[in-house]
Amino acid sequence: MDVLQAIILAIIEGITEFLPVSSTGHMIIASSFFGIAQDDFTKLFTIVIQLGTILSVIVLYFKRFFQSLDFYFKLFVAFIPAVIFGLLLGDFIDSLLENPIxxxxxxxxxxxxxxxxxxxxxxxxxxxxxxLTAFKIGLFQCLAMIPGVSRSGASIVGGMTQKLSRTTAAEFSFFLAIPTMLGATLKKSYDYYKDGFVLSDDQINLLIIGNVVGFIVALIAIKSFIGFLTKHGFKIFGYYRIVAGVAILLIHFFVQKLTII
Known part of the structure; x- marks a missing residue:
């Protein structure tokens, strides 16, 4: 991975992490196009740069994190399903991450x-x-373990099925991203450390660049998304996902630039 690829991947992460379009899916496709999807550092990079996007939520909603202990307990309850399913299905999820189809x-x-x-x-x-609503949203979030589903989309829709407004569901999804993404980052980092993976100075610099770029882009994306969602709803994202999915299939089968297995 070079610096330009790291910046592009970080921009994609920052834009897509909080939109209902699947950041993981977009990162897989982009890294596949670059021909680096199977590289161990790329897999670590796409997880670790989520720390930058986590920080963007904390900065934007700083005051909300001092509401009450009840707020944190609800986040913890919503986080429990991801922990359980993540531990049970970890190897299966990793296998799905290598398939653009x-x-x-x-x-x-x-x-x-x-x-x-x-x-x-x-x-x-x-x-x-x-x-109970928090727990149900957490269950919906687990659907995003399938690449392409979208963590934010699944949890926002989960909230709306529980009669929450779009804005309330979206903001809770942003908050829930913090323990979910932090947990995934720590687990993946520990797995690589346990396997003896050692980062070079250049790779550490790429992680720093990725987190900084992801943080800045996510700040803009979150503010824009909330306003857009409140006024226009989800349809534009639905059309985008369909077009993107069809395009990936066409490229995969007819151009075959996305074959990474």
Whole structure:
């Protein structure tokens, strides 16, 4: 991986992490296009740079993190399903991460669902999140373990099925990203450390660049997404996912630039 590739991947991460379009899916496709998807450092890079996007949530919603202990307990309850399923299905999830076809199919199916989300749940105006609601949102978030599903999309839709407003569901999804992504980063880093993977100075510099770029881009993306979602809903993201998924399938089967197995 070179500096330009690191910056491009970080920009993709910053833009897509909090949009319902699947950051993991986009990172897999981009790294596959660069021909570095199977590189161990690339796999670590795509996880570790999530720390920058986590920091963007903390900066934007700094005051909200001092609400009450109840707020943290609800985040913990929502985080529990990801811990359980992540530990149980870790190897299976890793195998899915190497297949662009999985990403494409997930993008298309998720796209059709997003076209109907506003019709099904768009009139909800709830703002209070109970412990049961938090747990159910956490279960929805687990769907994002399938590449292409979108962690933010799954958790936002999960919140809306519990009669939360778009804004409330989206903001809780942002908060839930912090323990989820931090946990994934720590686990993946420990796995690489346990296997004896040692970072070079150049690789450490790439991680720093990736986190800084991801942080800046995510700040802009979050602010823009909340405003757009409140006014326009999910349809544009549904159409985008369908087009992107079909394009990936066409490229994979006819150009074969995305074959990484």
């Amino acid at each position: 999985t990403v494409a199919i997930s993008l298309i199916i998720g796209g059709f669902l997003l076209l109907k989300v506003d019709e099904w749940f768009g009139n909800s105006e709830g703002t209070e999140i109970s412990y």
